[in-house]
Amino acid sequence: MSYKKRIALLATNDSVIVxxxxxxxxxxxFSSGTFSSILFVSSVTLLASHHFFAQKLKLxxxxxxxxxxxxxxAIIMAVTFSIVTVAIVQLLFFQxxxxxxxxxxxxxxxxxxxxxxxxWRLYRDTYMKPKLNKTKTLIIGAGxxxxxxARQLLQNQEAELRPVAFVDDDISKHNLEIMGIPVxxxxxxxxxxxxxxxxxxxxxxxxxxxxxxxNDIFHVCSKTKIKTQILPKIEDIxxxxxxxxxxxxxxxxxxxxxxxxxxxxxxxAQYITNRTVLVTGAGGSIGSEICRQIACFxxxxxxxxxxGENSIYSIEMELRDKLPNINIVTEIxxxxxxxxxxxxxxxxxxxxVFHAAAHKHVPLMERNPEEAVKNNVLGTKNTAEAASAxxxxxxxxxxxxxxxxxxxxxxxxxxxxxxxxxxxxxISDTRFVAVRFGNVLGSRGSVIPLxxxxxxxxxxxxxxxxEMVRYFMTIPEASRxxxxxxxLADGGEVFVLDMGExxxxxxxxxxxxxxxxxxxxxxxxxxxxxxxxxxxxxELLGENEVHxxxxxxxxxxxxxxxxxxxxxxxxxxxxxxxxxxxxREELLDIANFRVEALALGKPTVGSA
Numbered sequence: 001m002s003y004k005k006r007i008a009l010l011a012t013n014d015s016v017i018v019x020x021x022x023x024x025x026x027x028x029x030f031s032s033g034t035f036s037s038i039l040f041v042s043s044v045t046l047l048a049s050h051h052f053f054a055q056k057l058k059l060x061x062x063x064x065x066x067x068x069x070x071x072x073x074a075i076i077m078a079v080t081f082s083i084v085t086v087a088i089v090q091l092l093f094f095q096x097x098x099x100x101x102x103x104x105x106x107x108x109x110x111x112x113x114x115x116x117x118x119x120w121r122l123y124r125d126t127y128m129k130p131k132l133n134k135t136k137t138l139i140i141g142a143g144x145x146x147x148x149x150a151r152q153l154l155q156n157q158e159a160e161l162r163p164v165a166f167v168d169d170d171i172s173k174h175n176l177e178i179m180g181i182p183v184x185x186x187x188x189x190x191x192x193x194x195x196x197x198x199x200x201x202x203x204x205x206x207x208x209x210x211x212x213x214x215n216d217i218f219h220v221c222s223k224t225k226i227k228t229q230i231l232p233k234i235e236d237i238x239x240x241x242x243x244x245x246x247x248x249x250x251x252x253x254x255x256x257x258x259x260x261x262x263x264x265x266x267x268x269a270q271y272i273t274n275r276t277v278l279v280t281g282a283g284g285s286i287g288s289e290i291c292r293q294i295a296c297f298x299x300x301x302x303x304x305x306x307x308g309e310n311s312i313y314s315i316e317m318e319l320r321d322k323l324p325n326i327n328i329v330t331e332i333x334x335x336x337x338x339x340x341x342x343x344x345x346x347x348x349x350x351x352x353v354f355h356a357a358a359h360k361h362v363p364l365m366e367r368n369p370e371e372a373v374k375n376n377v378l379g380t381k382n383t384a385e386a387a388s389a390x391x392x393x394x395x396x397x398x399x400x401x402x403x404x405x406x407x408x409x410x411x412x413x414x415x416x417x418x419x420x421x422x423x424x425x426x427i428s429d430t431r432f433v434a435v436r437f438g439n440v441l442g443s444r445g446s447v448i449p450l451x452x453x454x455x456x457x458x459x460x461x462x463x464x465x466x467e468m469v470r471y472f473m474t475i476p477e478a479s480r481x482x483x484x485x486x487x488l489a490d491g492g493e494v495f496v497l498d499m500g501e502x503x504x505x506x507x508x509x510x511x512x513x514x515x516x517x518x519x520x521x522x523x524x525x526x527x528x529x530x531x532x533x534x535x536x537x538x539e540l541l542g543e544n545e546v547h548x549x550x551x552x553x554x555x556x557x558x559x560x561x562x563x564x565x566x567x568x569x570x571x572x573x574x575x576x577x578x579x580x581x582x583x584r585e586e587l588l589d590i591a592n593f594r595v596e597a598l599a600l601g602k603p604t605v606g607s608a
Contacts, residue, residue: 014054017112018047025104038094042086046105046528049085053078072114079109102245134162138190138199138226141206142168142176142183145231149205150179161201161277165460167193187220194224202228203247219252250515264552267487269297271352271394278303278350280335280383281357283311286398289479291315295588303333303348306357335379338386341465345390353387354482355380355397362402365410366532369583376413380583381420381572388428396486397421397434399494401471404436405592408532409584412591416571419563422492431491433484436558438471440503447505451512459510459523464530469502481555488551494558495551 022043057074083106083275087097129344130295137153139146150163166183167190168174173183184193193199202221214230221228229247277294280289282304288311294302302319306312329348333340335357346354358376359365365372382396387395392437399418402411418434425432454461473481477497506525513523530536551557567590575583 001048004159009282011034011051011054013116014050014113015047017116018050019043021108021112022046022101022105022174025108028104038090038098041093042090042098045089046082046086049082050109052080055077055079071478072226072329075114076110077111081110106303119461125457126134129308132536135160136164136198136199137161137201138194138197139163139166139181140168140187140202140204140221142166142170142173143206144179145207146205147178149231150181154179161203165193165197187217190220191224194226199224199226199458202226204228204230207231214250216363218511218514225519227517264335264484264487270273270487272297272299272483274298274300275351276301276303276348277352277354278305278345278348279354279356280305281355282306283308283315284356285475286478286482287354287356288315288318289475290356290482293476293479294354295319295326299326300490301327301329301348303329303331303344303350305333305344307332319429327453335383336374341382341386342389345386345392348391350387351393352486353392353395354486354510355383355395356482358398358417360400360410362408362410363531365413366408366584367580369409369580369587370578372409372413373572373583373587376410377568378572382415384420384424384432388424389431392430394486394489395421395424395430395432396482396489397432398482399436401436401438403591406588409587412587415591416568416587418494419565419568423518423563423565423568425492431489433485433489433491434494435485436494436496437473437478437481445506448512452516455513455516455518460526461513461523462528463509464528465536466504466506466527468505468536470505471502472508473497484552484555488555488557496556508568 022039026039057078083102084267087099089500090097090102139149146166146168147566150166152158152371153161153163163181165183166173166181167177167187169186171186174185176183184197190202194202202224204217204221206213207218209217218228228250230250232248258422272294277299279287279291279294279302282291282332287306291302291304292315304312304316311329312332318329319326319328331344331348333344335341359372384395384397399414400411402408403415403418404411404417406412421432421434424430450460471598481495487494509525510520513520513525516523571586571590574588578586
């Protein structure tokens with residue numbers, strides 16, 4: 001039915017009800033069908049005022065098959081205002097008010113208008129009930145979100161899920177019903193409830209859950225071996241990207257046990273908006289996400305610099321599609337090419353540089369230490385010196401927790417890169433800072449893609465050691481920290497995110513197996529032993545680097561020892577002549593401040 005036809009039908013229906021109500025009530029009160037001027041005026045007034053208030057309260061625009069308390073409230077207001085208007089007219093023109101007649105008219109008016117509207121809802125609930133062959137679904141959370149989910153599923157005839165029960169830890173809700181769906185118990189009772197009611201699907205509908213609480217609930221859900229999903233993110237619902245009923249699978253990022261860091265939007269905007277920003281390693285998993293988040297702050301120009309043409313092309317096309325108004329420039333360059341880096345910096349003159357280009361694969365760098373030096377040390381030196389020469393305002397280098405007391409070539413080269421950044425801050429007008437964080441979920445070389453591939457192949461999932469733990473964060477979190485560090489920078493700092501409690505790699509593997517719908521009996525975990533350069537425990541700050549106070553919620557600033565740059569520069573001049581084992585040892589000695597062991601005749605790099 002078209003909109004105009006629908007309006008006409010409802011208005012005609014209401015007109016009949018209004019005239020019927022006032023004339024029948026007049027007859028009932030006075031036992032006479034006598035037509036009078038006051039009855040005529042009252043009926044015309046009631047009819048006009050009803051349509052006026054019905055229009056104002058949008059009674060003709062509501063979808064009545066989904067009528068609820070809001071619709072009932074609108075009907076009460078429209079009918080009441082109409083009757084009050086009639087009473088005022090009677091008083092002004094006839095100096096009397098027929099209170100009993102108007103009151104009975106109000107009751108009949110309410111009954112017929114409400115009945116005509118809610119009959120749509122009654123018809124839908126009575127004759128359009130969901131098919132019984134739908135998937136029996138348990139909703140965790142009997143609050144507003146859970147009720148909203150249940151309503152959506154009940155009203156959507158195309159939905160494959162049928163809510164049959166709630167569970168909630170609020171005992172005041174136990175044994176009650178919401179929209180005819182019982183609240184059967186608490187989360188801890190879920191295994192028995194699932195078995196007793198033949199539950200086939202579980203939805204977690206508590207948006208306020210912390211990640212620790214979500215982890216605990218998911219652990220109980222996994223015992224039932226029933227598919228478990230979660231509400232979409234609230235921001236996705238608010239932005240209209242998804243609907244409430246578009247549930248998503250629980251991801252390993254949801255189970256980290258730590259809430260994401262919030263941004264100082266104004267502070268970041270001040271140094272990025274309407275500025276030229278250059279990102280090295282812009283095609284990588286971290287670099288590309290940094291570009292996405294920078295783009296949201298409307299820079300004047302965003303320069304994407306990377307060595308791989310395919311990855312740079314991919315992020316360029318993505319950003320041009322999503323944000324066509326931003327000026328995007330691409331540079332295919334290797335940070336090891338010193339002349340090219342100086343040329344690009346001088347040509348583009350960026351206000352801010354985010355240095356994300358690096359080799360980061362621990363075992364590969366153990367076998368190729370000279371390549372780690374070329375990229376992580378020389379590449380950083382080239383980029384930093386080029387930025388200084390071009391009078392860049394802020395230079396933010398991305399580092400790693402493996403730079404703390406490093407035992408690997410990758411960690412050692414990143415720590416030496418930090419030393420170069422600290423030295424550059426002392427001799428340059430550019431502010432140089434570094435940002436450390438732990439393992440990034442989903443980034444290239446991270447353990448998550450490896451585990452997923454192993455699960456897809458039927459296992460086993462390989463874990464190096466049952467006691468190995470790591471700090472984890474998501475790619476967006478890592479990128480937000482990098483942006484925030486630039487806003488907080490005074491120069492020379494190493495910023496670190498409070499990453500919560502470290503996660504056992506074996507627990508991460510178990511979660512992924514459960515999230516994939518398997519058990520450890522189906523996908524076994526095999527321990528392979530630690531690889532060269534690995535540590536059981538990673539640290540974010542060394543003992544001599546710790547500042548206990550936070551400079552921003554969940555962000556710490558490390559204090560680092562002084563640097564004797566001559567030792568590092570001698571390394572960069574001579575590393576190509578060294579054997580791999582000797583080079584590996586020298587890198588670890590410099591990064592761990594054991595310079596006296598090198599017998600180079602140079603002062604100690606730093607004091608512990």
